[in-house]
Amino acid sequence: xxxxxxxxxxxxxxxxxxxxxxxxxxxxxxxxxxxxxxxxxxxxxxxxxxxxxxxxxxxxxxxxxxxxxxxxxxxxxxxxxxxxxxxxxxxxxxxxxxxxxxxxxxxxxxxxxxxxxxxxxxxxxxxxxxxxxxxxxxxxxxxxxxxxxxxxxxxxxxxxxxxxxxxxxxxxxxxxxxxxxxxxxxxxxxxxxxxxxxxxxxxxxxxxxxxxxxxxxxxxxxxxxxxxxxxxxxxxxxxxxxxxxxxxxxxxxxxxxxxxxxxxx
Amino acid sequence: xxxxxxxxxxxxxxxxxxxxxxxxxxxxxxxxxxxxxxxxxxxxxxxxxxxxxxxxxxxxxxxxxxxxxxxxxxxxxxxxxxxxxxxxxxxxxxxxxxxxxxxxxxxxxxxxxxxxxxxxxxxxxxxxxxxxxxxxxxxxxxxxxxxxxxxxxxxxxxxxxxxxxxxxxxxxxxxxxxxxxxxxxxxxxxxxxxxxxxxxxxxxxxxxxxxxxxxxxxxxxxxxxxxxxxxxxxxxxxxxxxxxxxxxxxxxxxxxxxxxxxxxxxxxxxxxxxxxxxxxxxxxxxxxxxxxxxxxxxxxxxxxxxxxxxxxxxxxxxxxxxxxxxxxxxxxxxxxxxxxxxxxxxxxxxxxxxxxxxxxxxxxxxxxxxxxxxxxxxxxxxxxxxxxxxxxxxxxxxxxxxxxxxxxxxxxxxxxxxxxxxxxxxxxxxxxxxxxxxxxxxxxxxxxxxxxxxxxxxxxxxxxxxxxxxxxxxxxxxxxxxxxxxxxxxxxxxxxxxxxxxxxxxxxxxxxxxxxxxxxxxxxxxxxxxxxxxxxxxxxxxxxxxxxxxxxxxxxxxxxxxxxxxxxxxxxxxxxxxxxxxxxxxxxxxxxxxxxxxxxxxxxxxxxxxxxxxxxxxxx
Numbered sequence: 001x002x003x004x005x006x007x008x009x010x011x012x013x014x015x016x017x018x019x020x021x022x023x024x025x026x027x028x029x030x031x032x033x034x035x036x037x038x039x040x041x042x043x044x045x046x047x048x049x050x051x052x053x054x055x056x057x058x059x060x061x062x063x064x065x066x067x068x069x070x071x072x073x074x075x076x077x078x079x080x081x082x083x084x085x086x087x088x089x090x091x092x093x094x095x096x097x098x099x100x101x102x103x104x105x106x107x108x109x110x111x112x113x114x115x116x117x118x119x120x121x122x123x124x125x126x127x128x129x130x131x132x133x134x135x136x137x138x139x140x141x142x143x144x145x146x147x148x149x150x151x152x153x154x155x156x157x158x159x160x161x162x163x164x165x166x167x168x169x170x171x172x173x174x175x176x177x178x179x180x181x182x183x184x185x186x187x188x189x190x191x192x193x194x195x196x197x198x199x200x201x202x203x204x205x206x207x208x209x210x211x212x213x214x215x216x217x218x219x220x221x222x223x224x225x226x227x228x229x230x231x232x233x234x235x236x237x238x239x240x241x242x243x244x245x246x247x248x249x250x251x252x253x254x255x256x257x258x259x260x261x262x263x264x265x
Numbered sequence: 266x267x268x269x270x271x272x273x274x275x276x277x278x279x280x281x282x283x284x285x286x287x288x289x290x291x292x293x294x295x296x297x298x299x300x301x302x303x304x305x306x307x308x309x310x311x312x313x314x315x316x317x318x319x320x321x322x323x324x325x326x327x328x329x330x331x332x333x334x335x336x337x338x339x340x341x342x343x344x345x346x347x348x349x350x351x352x353x354x355x356x357x358x359x360x361x362x363x364x365x366x367x368x369x370x371x372x373x374x375x376x377x378x379x380x381x382x383x384x385x386x387x388x389x390x391x392x393x394x395x396x397x398x399x400x401x402x403x404x405x406x407x408x409x410x411x412x413x414x415x416x417x418x419x420x421x422x423x424x425x426x427x428x429x430x431x432x433x434x435x436x437x438x439x440x441x442x443x444x445x446x447x448x449x450x451x452x453x454x455x456x457x458x459x460x461x462x463x464x465x466x467x468x469x470x471x472x473x474x475x476x477x478x479x480x481x482x483x484x485x486x487x488x489x490x491x492x493x494x495x496x497x498x499x500x501x502x503x504x505x506x507x508x509x510x511x512x513x514x515x516x517x518x519x520x521x522x523x524x525x526x527x528x529x530x531x532x533x534x535x536x537x538x539x540x541x542x543x544x545x546x547x548x549x550x551x552x553x554x555x556x557x558x559x560x561x562x563x564x565x566x567x568x569x570x571x572x573x574x575x576x577x578x579x580x581x582x583x584x585x586x587x588x589x590x591x592x593x594x595x596x597x598x599x600x601x602x603x604x605x606x607x608x609x610x611x612x613x614x615x616x617x618x619x620x621x622x623x624x625x626x627x628x629x630x631x632x633x634x635x636x637x638x639x640x641x642x643x644x645x646x647x648x649x650x651x652x653x654x655x656x657x658x659x660x661x662x663x664x665x666x667x668x669x670x671x672x673x674x675x676x677x678x679x680x681x682x683x684x685x686x687x688x689x690x691x692x693x694x695x696x697x698x699x700x701x702x703x704x705x706x707x708x709x710x711x712x713x714x715x716x717x718x719x720x721x722x723x724x725x726x727x728x729x730x731x732x733x734x735x736x737x738x739x740x741x742x743x744x745x746x747x748x749x750x751x752x753x754x755x756x757x758x759x760x761x762x763x764x765x766x767x768x769x770x771x772x773x774x775x776x777x778x779x780x781x782x783x784x785x786x787x788x789x790x791x792x793x794x795x796x797x798x799x800x801x802x803x804x805x806x807x808x809x810x811x812x813x814x815x816x817x818x819x820x821x822x823x824x825x826x827x828x829x830x831x832x833x834x835x836x837x838x839x840x841x842x843x844x845x846x847x848x849x850x851x852x853x854x855x856x857x858x859x860x861x862x863x864x865x866x867x868x869x870x871x872x873x874x875x876x877x878x879x880x881x882x883x884x885x
Contacts (some may be wrong), residue, residue: 004270006544013546014490014504021491021559046502048495048533048548130341157583157665159369160656162597166663182341193534 005189008181012039013046014161015140015177016124020052022165023122023173027083029111029265030055032067033212034197035126037074038186039178041195043124044078053124054081058110060103061086067212070198085114108264112147121167124175125265130182139164140179146170149263184235191228202226270341270350271476274368276395277377278387282408286377286446287340287353290467293453294342342471349471368395369668373402373474376427380443381412383423384430390630396434397579397632397670399652403431404470405438410459411445417461440470480543483507484568486646486654487516488599489561493548500531500548501557503600505541506653508564510549512539516563518555519570519644521802525551560601562644562654570644570654574762575608577672580659581632584666588627588635594666596637598645598657605639605659606761637669640761641795645671702782706740709879710782712775712804713871716791716850717813718842719828720820722859722867723788726813729868731786734875742778744771745788759839765796772800779807784879792847809878811871812853815860817842854878 019026028043028051030036043051057071075082087110093102115123129138139155141163156164167173178186190197200209207220225231275283288305342349352371368374374395378388395403405427413419424441431438443451443462450456453468465473485508493500510516514527530541531548541547551557562570582588588607596605612634613622627633648655648670659667703709713730715723727743734741750757754770757763768791778785791797801808820842821829832840839845850856855874857867 010504010544010546017490017502017546045533045535046546047493048500048531050495157668159668160653160658162658162665164663164665168663 005185005192008185009042009045009189011180012042012177015163015175016043016046018163018165019122019124019141019175019177020047022163023167023175025118025120026053026122026124027114027118027120028053028055028124029126030057030071031126031212032057032063032071032074032198033126034190034201035128035178035181035186037195037197038181038189039124039126040074040078040080041193042177051078051080054083056083056085056114058107058114059084059086060106060110062103064198064200064212066200067198070196074196083114083118085110088113104264111265112263115172120172122165122173122175124177126178127176127265128178128181128183128186138176138179140176141165142174142176143168144171144174144263147263184232187228187232187235191232201231270348271474272352272370272372273349273375273471273474274352274371274373274395274400275375275377276368276391278379278382278385278391281377281379281382281385281388282446283377284353286406286408286444286452287351289446289449290342290452291340293449294468349474368400369398371395371398371400372477373404374400375471376403376405376438378405378407378423378427380407380409380419380423384426389430392431392436393434393632394581396436397581399649399670401436402474403436403438404474405431405441406444406467407441408444408446410443410450411448415443415445415450415458420462439473440464442467442470480507481509483543483651485510485564486570486599486651487547487563488601488654489518489557489559489563490600491559492557498531498550499554500550501563502546502548503563504546505543506599507543507651509540509542510547510563510565511541515566516551517566517569518557518561518563520572520642521557521561521798522572523555523557523802524566525553525555528552560599562599562601570646571673572642572644573673574640574642574765575636575638576643576645577611577634577674578637578657578669579632579634579672580627580667580669582627582629582667584661584664585629586661586666587629588633588667590625590635592661594659594661596639596643596657596659596669598643598671599654601643603639603641603643605637607635608638609636611635638761640765640793645673647671647673699780699782703881706782707881708739708784709807709881710740710779711784711807711809711879712779712800713784713786713809713811713875714775714791714797714800714804715786715788715811715813716797716853717859718815718817718820718847719790719840720823720825721813721815722864723790723813725864726857726859726867726871727786727788729864730871730875733868733872734784739784739875740782741784741786743786743788744775744778749774765793768793768796769799769803772796772803775800776803776805776808779804784875790841790847792841792845794848794850797850809855809874810850810853811874812850812856814849814856814858819860 028036028039030040040051040055043053074080087106090102090106092109093105095102097105111123114120127138139158141158142150143156143164143166144150145168158164165173181189189195198212200212202208203223203226206222206224208223208225209220210223223234225234275287277283340351340353342351352368368391376388376392378384392403405424407420407423407427410416410420420443427441428438442464443459444467445456445458446452450458451462451466453466455462455466464470486506487503487508487510488506489501490503491501493502510527512527512530515524516527517524528550530538531550532538564570580588588610590607590610592607594605594607596603610625610627610633613624613627614620614632614634615622622631627635644654645657646655655671657669657671658665659669699710715727717723724745727745731741731743749771750767753774754767757767768789771787771789775785775787791800797810801810824830828837828840829843831837832843841847855871857870859867862870
């Protein structure tokens with residue numbers, strides 16, 4: 001029997017295999033969060049245990065310490081090719097953005113830099129449509145030009161699983177294998193496959209992180225969920241949006257859109 | 266909830282209220298995230314408008330400013346009885362390409378028509394496109410009844426018009442409902458303003474929509490995506506688009522027409538299984554070392570895909586540059602891609618009037634029926650029966666310019682022409698074996714397939730090698746254009762399919778020579794990998810590809826028959842190297858560099874290769 005999770009898994013594996021076949025050099029952005037860890041797990045499935053491309057952390061130095069510890073453990077256990085990509089300081093970002101968004105924009109610059117350094121033609125990311133209204137508009141294979149900018153007004157048509165795997169000259173293609181997954185889907189899959197995740201997702205002293213950003217710009221939510229089934233149950237009844245604790249989304253109406261247009265994840 | 270969501274596309278003319286409908290529905294079903302309703306109130310106030318439910322979806326700044334949806338968005342409606350993924354699609358004309366991207370996944374459609382304005386251009390165009398995409402399930406809502414004072418007469422008038430229009434397309438709507446999206450009439454509860462209406466509410470209507478029938482019961486189609494080498498295993502990977510397979514099944518690969526059995530189903534961190542179903546991404550290994558590439562489709566021998574060089578297709582043209590006959594494009598179907606030529610534009614249809622246009626130029630947003638021809642054989646299905654291998658896209662300069670639906674009527678399945686190769690490659694029932702022939706002649710039979718540009722030196726080398734080998738006592742014979750074109754292939758011209766046939770025949774004849782114990786040398790440009798691969802398959806183990814390599818400049822300089830001069834002058838069309846491609850071998854058994862080596866050195870190189878490869882004791 002093939003259920004909904006199986007179909008999502010099969011589709012993501014299909015997308016990852018397409019990316020590896022058609023876009024080289026290729027790398028995956030690994031934020032160590034639940035989504036990108038799920039993505040990494042799917043890559044292990046797609047390629048029978050061996051992830052054939054490097055994983056990159058856009059490192060601002062501001063992640064929670066638990067995140068860095070978790071990262072080191074996983075690199076060892078899963079035998080990953082790991083690249084640490086340090087991000088430039090906030091002073092180098094667009095000054096017209098509100099302050100928390102500027103902190104996030106450091107990653108955009110870090111990404112641009114590492115793409116240039118490695119001549120990457122493809123970058124795999126774990127974003128989902130339901131996370132954030134603007135991400136809802138994305139394509140699975142999304143070409144970007146040299147500036148990494150997202151031209152949302154003129155996105156190429158994408159249908160019938162025929163993907164635009166040709167980067168524009170000097171540009172790259174972003175690959176989003178998790179677009180069709182919802183937050184609950186991800187947790188159900190983590191539960192089914194026993195995928196390890198950073199302990200911060202589980203409640204401690206009545207609080208847990210539902211969405212994991214950097215430590216200065218993420219706030220926790222009230223919760224008593226200490227196991228994955230409890231998290232799933234909480235999500236099934238909640239009406240809080242997932243990114244409620246992410247400061248960069250709420251500073252101004254168009255802050256997130258502007259971040260994305262400039263090349264954010 | 267593990268039931269897969271039903272994909273519902275919401276379509277209709279710009280400003281007829283699609284986005285408002287979805288936003289309002291989310292609100293009434295309590296599916297908007299907490300705070301969103303307040304946010305919408307605040308944002309709408311800031312803009313000086315009454316609550317704009319469409320803002321829930323129109324997340325883009327630009328969209329909010331113009332209240333126009335630019336791109337497609339998906340939202341999930343989780344209802345007690347079912348689970349629907351709503352695809353909101355842009356209605357504005359310029360965003361047609363985005364519309365197709367969104368609606369292409371849909372299993373059902375909700376058509377929104379403004380009660381005040383009635384059916385407009387996009388209403389017709391979207392419906393026609395949905396029909397083309399194979400959608401048959403349509404429900405219709407007549408919106409903004411509040412603007413016509415909830416008039417029953419007006420509703421009935423529009424209902425009749427819509428039903429009539431849909432009937433012309435061969436469609437019957439499941440339901441036609443009156444609503445007001447902005448004020449919430451008849452969305453989730455019956456409305457006091459619509460007492461004359463006795464039908465279901467929109468929510469009730471949506472729950473009657475059916476998901477697509479299971480693909481597992483259809484013929485097996487596994488398009489090969491890639492081949493991975495791991496621990497001495499060759500794992501073919503791909504997603505099963507329809508049907509089911511099991512370890513031990515005999516698979517037929519198209520278009521190469523090879524057979525092999527599934528030896529194993531590879532999996533990581535999953536229960537080992539002997540079966541796999543439509544929807545699963547799999548990895549398989551075969552019981553024999555077959556050379557199978559990305560682009561091939563695996564199926565069972567029964568209900569295999571159609572093989573053809575030429576097909577009729579219905580295209581919807583999305584490109585900025587208009588399409589005319591003669592243009593060359595790239596066709597992508599499943600994991601295969603091939604260059605194709607538009608041989609003819611048979612009909613162009615205006616999607617507003619649905620009437621044919623007296624023109625052979627296809628402009629953006631028009632639909633056309635065309636004939637496409639490809640050099641390589643394509644494996645395809647009728648789009649109505651197996652959509653995943655019957656629908657394709659066309660690309661030009663890296664951009665998607667059209668979506669196409671294949672129709673195979675009128676063109677013979679070429680699988681019979683190519684023939685089915687038995688699993689056992691050695692000939693049956695010959696009492697004289699290859700080994701006895703080899704002993705008689707003192708060498709093994711085989712094929713030296715020379716390939717290279719005109720003027721590279723194929724014929725010169727072939728003749729010289731033949732002479733040397735003959736003197737040494739070999740049974741050897743050269744096949745080239747001169748002794749083949751005027752006899753065996755006298756009934757062939759220079760059209761693409763004739764050229765394919767020309768090489769196919771040479772490959773088969775060479776295979777017969779090899780079987781007879783003779784060393785057969787062929788000297789044809791044979792520019793296409795697909796053709797050479799077929800010849801290799803015919804020749805089996807005894808086939809050796811010899812790349813006679815010289816760059817185009819050198820060949821043109823030599824121009825022994827004056828053909829390059831004439832080709833450059835335009836007197837000869839489709840001349841390899843000038844106006845037609847040459848696909849160099851990727852892994853030829855031998856490469857002979859005539860640009861930098863003397864004729865004698867090249868001949869020596871080939872003779873040494875023959876001595877090693879065709880000696881009685883050697884393996885091919």
